Amino acid sequence: MKRDLILKYADTSGKGIEVAPYFNPVLTKRDGHDLLIMDVFDTETLRDRVRDDPLIDSARATEIEEVDLVGDASRLGEVIARAGLAGSIDYIVSSHNFEHLPNPILFLRGAAEALAPGGVLSMAVPDCRASFDHFRMPTRLSDWLAAYHEERRQPSPETVFDSAANQAAYMRDGKPTPGCNLAFDTPAGFEPDRNLAQAYAAYVTARDTPGDYQDVHCNVFFPESLELMLRDLRHLGLIELDVIEVSPTRGLEFFVHLRKPTTPQDTSDAAFYTRRKDLLIAMSHQLGVAGFGLGPGAVLRRAITGRLNTWRIRLKNRRKAHKTP
Numbered sequence: 001m002k003r004d005l006i007l008k009y010a011d012t013s014g015k016g017i018e019v020a021p022y023f024n025p026v027l028t029k030r031d032g033h034d035l036l037i038m039d040v041f042d043t044e045t046l047r048d049r050v051r052d053d054p055l056i057d058s059a060r061a062t063e064i065e066e067v068d069l070v071g072d073a074s075r076l077g078e079v080i081a082r083a084g085l086a087g088s089i090d091y092i093v094s095s096h097n098f099e100h101l102p103n104p105i106l107f108l109r110g111a112a113e114a115l116a117p118g119g120v121l122s123m124a125v126p127d128c129r130a131s132f133d134h135f136r137m138p139t140r141l142s143d144w145l146a147a148y149h150e151e152r153r154q155p156s157p158e159t160v161f162d163s164a165a166n167q168a169a170y171m172r173d174g175k176p177t178p179g180c181n182l183a184f185d186t187p188a189g190f191e192p193d194r195n196l197a198q199a200y201a202a203y204v205t206a207r208d209t210p211g212d213y214q215d216v217h218c219n220v221f222f223p224e225s226l227e228l229m230l231r232d233l234r235h236l237g238l239i240e241l242d243v244i245e246v247s248p249t250r251g252l253e254f255f256v257h258l259r260k261p262t263t264p265q266d267t268s269d270a271a272f273y274t275r276r277k278d279l280l281i282a283m284s285h286q287l288g289v290a291g292f293g294l295g296p297g298a299v300l301r302r303a304i305t306g307r308l309n310t311w312r313i314r315l316k317n318r319r320k321a322h323k324t325p
Contacts, residue, residue, distance in 0.1 A: 002124065006095060009120045009244055009257045014090025017114065019073050020097045023050055023060040027093065038069040038079065072153070074103040077110025089114045095124040096253070099217045102155050105148040105238055112240040115260040121241060123256045128220035129286075130252035131179040134190045135166040138225040138287075141232050148238075154213045157206040163216040164199035168192040179252040223247065223254045224282040230258065231279070235272050
């Protein structure tokens with residue numbers, strides 16, 4: 001099912017790239033797909049990492065596809081240019097990689113450079129509300145702009161601190177799990193880590209002496225917040241990718257589909273700002289709705305309260321009428 005959702009708009013009969021699939025690729029070369037695998041590590045390094053990880057069955061090392069393009073995913077455009085593949089890719093698949101990127105705008109620009117006109121970038125992304133990022137605030141466009149203009153190559157100390165200080169586990173039957181299902185679970189099930197002092201100490205050290213790359217979720221989103229940023233970037237001319245669809249969340253993830261245009265799109269201010277307002281209002285409902293008394297059951301409570309107030313006024317007026325000489 002997930003495979004069908006992430007490949008919904010991809011023409012898999014063409015030439016594709018899968019970004020950092022590790023031991024769980026969406027598509028495989030052995031099934032006959034014309035596919036290039038990209039990762040920051042080469043094949044043997046990835047297989048060694050699986051064998052050395054006590055939480056992963058070492059037999060899964062055999063499921064790792066041969067890596068064709070070695071490089072930082074944020075610098076996809078540079079890797080593609082070196083390989084002489086610019087403008088020749090029909091689809092790019094990225095599953096649970098985008099949130100790790102320290103420079104998402106650069107990745108999106110590189111994807112557009114790699115894709116042929118009409119080509120599609122398809123991504124599976126965790127919804128922060130349903131994952132261990134539950135208590136983190138959504139990433140802002142200004143965060144992305146800073147990373148892009150500073151040519152950031154690794155997570156900032158502030159990003160690493162935010163991840164560590166606000167990480168949580170969803171407790172199910174007394175056991176920690178990576179996340180929940182928004183359709184039937186309750187946020188009360190999230191238990192935040194108790195490591196604020198340690199996170200701050202690590203932050204101070206990193207500020208004074210930057211160390212090795214730390215892999216964290218640099219970006220946290222839910223569907224409306226990510227769609228808003230993507231549309232803003234397109235309107236600003238910073239990316240050349242149109243939004244096809246950003247799906248609702250299923251379980252703890254949602255799916256993002258972008259296309260390199262073949263013809264000019266409607267870029268009028270009116271159309272853009274109409275959709276932008278809709279997304280901003282949707283974000284307001286997701287983030288601050290309870291503060292406006294619009295949480296679950298509020299509409300019913302307001303209706304009942306309004307009806308009771310009406311009856312009270314009518315009763316008061318009747319009593320006044322009876323007292324009138």
